Amino acid sequence: MKELTLLREAGPQAPALTPAACSAARAALLEEIDSARTVRGRLRCRLPGRRTTLRLGTALVAVAAAWTTAVLVTPDSAVPDRPAAPTAAPVTPGGIALVAAEEVTFPLSLDPAPEGLTPFLSRRGGIAAYGNTPPFYVADYSSTGGDRVLVHLFPEDPRSSPDYGWSVQGDPAGTATVDGVEAEVWRGDSSVDLLWERPDGRWVQVLGEGAYGGTAAAVAVAETLVDRPQPVGLQFGLAPAGWSVGGYEESRSLDLVSDTDPDQLLRLGLVGREYPGTLDELLEGMSLTAPPEPVTVQGQPARLALAGGDGGSPYRYLVGQLPGGPFFILLAPETLTREQVLQIAEQVTSTA
Known part of the structure; x- marks a missing residue:
């Protein structure tokens, strides 16, 4: 859990790391990589505070630690999003084609969006x-x-399986009506939870806190939900043909998974803007099979290396920086060529 917790707690306003915090974060990263723990998400996906002293761990742990453990669920249990448009693209002999990636979107919006909330x-x-x-x-x-x-x-x-990690803040407080549908209500000291089933069979939970911590305020914002996709903040411009979205974390981490081989995973993650270290420090402690290669990505210095070993499958590890933006890390299976990894990295974008 702590890998994704570190990722979720970090934000643009978080303070810079002290040298001691950098060392502690790097040690935590290496511990997680060595143990290769499976990361499992939980419903309460973000703690209230986004400030943390473990800035180094924000993307590094979440991006690298679960590399060898991520597995695609069976096709009958999920219908994955598909980021890649079926357009022709050059194919390296014996390799994988790259195609123009469709925009990755979140399926709902609040209209109007709550003023002052990000x-x-x-x-x-x-x-x-x-x-x-x-x-x-x-x-x-x-x-x-x-x-x-x-x-x-x-x-x-969400109460049908403990794996959803469903929880509420407070005690049962009757029901309320959301767009003509009865919703269950739970009230806390300064919060309210609503849960109801949509006509299409999906379920929605809305938690309100602060100015939205009353039932009337939560119902009012719940009734602004519309089925209008909105783009996430982290995007691929190119993607392997036949790969789908595995998941994303608060626009800070984005996974693509092969539809035919669930062991093939492409993972993109951002390092917080307040990270005080250097590009090369992001490679420290990694099990590289050779010295990293200096490359240029999006006009910025970058490093590309082959990592793995110790019984794990080798993978390509690229560390770069977006123009005027944060560092990013791209992990790709060795089935993608060096040139393809660079082509993918060239078209990574972020609004963070």
Whole structure:
């Protein structure tokens, strides 16, 4: 859990790491990589505070630690999103074709969006790194002042499986009506939870805190939910043909998984802007099979290496930086060529 917790707690306003915190974070990263623990997501996808001293671990742990453990669920338990448009692209002999990636989107929007609240979007479930449930979605609209609206979209009643990690803050408080549908209500000291089934059979949970912590306020914002996709903040411009979205974490981490070989995983993650280290420090402690190769990605210095060993499958590890933006890490299976990894990295974008 702590890998994704570190990823979720980090935000643009988080303070810079001290040298001691850097060392502690790097040690935690190496511990997680060595143990190769399976990361399992939980419903309460983000703690209220986004400030943390473990800035180094934000993307590094979440991106690297679960590399060898992520597994795609069986096709009958999920219908994955497909990011790649079926357009022709050059194919390296014996390799995988790259195609133009379709925009990865979150299926719901609040219209109007709550004023002063910033959304962080996640797709959970589907593969082991995001929890062994069918895919479900989380939109966390929050502010530094404590106002918050947390929206979950489930494929079924979340109480049907403990793997959803379903929970509420408070005690049962009767029912309310959302767009003509009866919703169950739970009231906490300064929060309210609503849960109801949509006409299409999916379930929605809305948590309100702060200014949205009353039943009337939560119902009002729940009635602004519309089936209008909104783009997530992290995107691939190119993707392997026949690969689908495995999951994403608050626009900070994005996975693509091969439809035909669930062991093939392409993982993209961001390092927080306040990370005080260097590009080369992001490679420290990695099990590289050769010295990293200096390359240029999006006009910025980058490093590309082959990592793995110690019984694990080798994979390509690229560390780069977006122009005017944060560092990013791209992990790709060795079945993607060096040139393809560089081509994919060239078209990574982020609004973070």
